[in-house]
Amino acid sequence: MTSVGRLVVIEGLDGAGKRTLTDGLTAALRAKGASVAKLAFPRYGESVHADLVREALHRGHGDLADSVYGMAVLYALDRRGAADEIRALRDAHDVVLLDRYVASNAAYAAARLRQDAGGEVVKWVWELEVGRFGLPRPDAQLLLRVAPAVAAERAERRAEEETDRERDAFETDDALQRRCAAVYDELAAAGWLAPWHVLDGVAGVDHDALAATLLG
Numbered sequence: 001m002t003s004v005g006r007l008v009v010i011e012g013l014d015g016a017g018k019r020t021l022t023d024g025l026t027a028a029l030r031a032k033g034a035s036v037a038k039l040a041f042p043r044y045g046e047s048v049h050a051d052l053v054r055e056a057l058h059r060g061h062g063d064l065a066d067s068v069y070g071m072a073v074l075y076a077l078d079r080r081g082a083a084d085e086i087r088a089l090r091d092a093h094d095v096v097l098l099d100r101y102v103a104s105n106a107a108y109a110a111a112r113l114r115q116d117a118g119g120e121v122v123k124w125v126w127e128l129e130v131g132r133f134g135l136p137r138p139d140a141q142l143l144l145r146v147a148p149a150v151a152a153e154r155a156e157r158r159a160e161e162e163t164d165r166e167r168d169a170f171e172t173d174d175a176l177q178r179r180c181a182a183v184y185d186e187l188a189a190a191g192w193l194a195p196w197h198v199l200d201g202v203a204g205v206d207h208d209a210l211a212a213t214l215l216g
């Protein structure tokens with residue numbers, strides 16, 4: 001298969017099923033002969049910026065976690081550190097699946113500041129990450145849409161099943177998750193950053209059909 005290097009982002013609430021979709025889609029794409037690489041953000045355990053995020057979300061660290069812009073800069077720096085890797089993976093594979101990307105920062109920062117997708121922080125995230133850091137724009141963004149209550153239930157169950165998967169400060173904030181869901185819907189409707197495909201994460205996603213669509 002010729003290398004078209006599609007950069008495909010998977011977005012959605014905590015517990016929406018992004019990791020599950022990433023794995024299922026990877027298998028479906030590979031079954032069609034495509035070479036696939038995956039990367040998940042934040043890159044916990046692999047970047048100092050991501051580790052600072054994790055410590056802030058789980059342990060507080062003074063008021064760092066309360067600083068919306070401070071946290072957003074850390075997430076963005078984690079991605080900037082992976083920019084060369086993303087480009088190299090894109091050059092070497094048919095599809096690169098990114099579990100969260102720039103739109104996560106836009107959605108969570110706007111939700112935390114009670115702004116909508118047209119707000120100041122969403123523009124700032126684009127300018128910082130694409131403008132100043134030069135991160136590549138994706139070819140497609142998949143919004144895995146589930147009701148916030150369903151996502152919270154799934155995240156809770158996962159935390160019970162996986163002992164190393166403790167829920168963090170954003171995940172357990174139901175009001176934040178509801179605002180975040182609304183911002184995601186607006187970002188998708190506006191085609192923010194790149195084209196979006198909205199997927200029904202409750203009905204379940206047909207991985208084979210989605211893989212065929214992505215491979216065009």
Ligand SMILES: Nc1ncnc2c1ncn2[C@@H]1O[C@H](COP(=O)(O)OP(=O)(O)O)[C@@H](O)[C@H]1O
Nearest residue numbers: 013014015016017018019020154155158201204
């Ligand atoms: N379509 C689905 N239906 C029911 N449960 C699901 C579905 N997709 C994922 N899950 C479960 O929900 C939990 C969260 O899924 P996960 O993929 O880890 O979410 P995310 O990466 O978006 O936080 C996991 O326990 C997973 O097994």
Ligand SMILES: Cc1cn([C@H]2C[C@H](O)[C@@H](COP(=O)(O)OP(=O)(O)O)O2)c(=O)[nH]c1=O
Nearest residue numbers: 014041042075100101104105108109170171
């Ligand atoms: C990647 C990213 C995540 N986030 C938020 C979403 C999540 O609530 C939180 C942690 O990401 P998450 O995907 O939950 O990591 P993991 O599943 O490995 O625990 O960070 C941002 O606010 N901005 C970003 O750029």
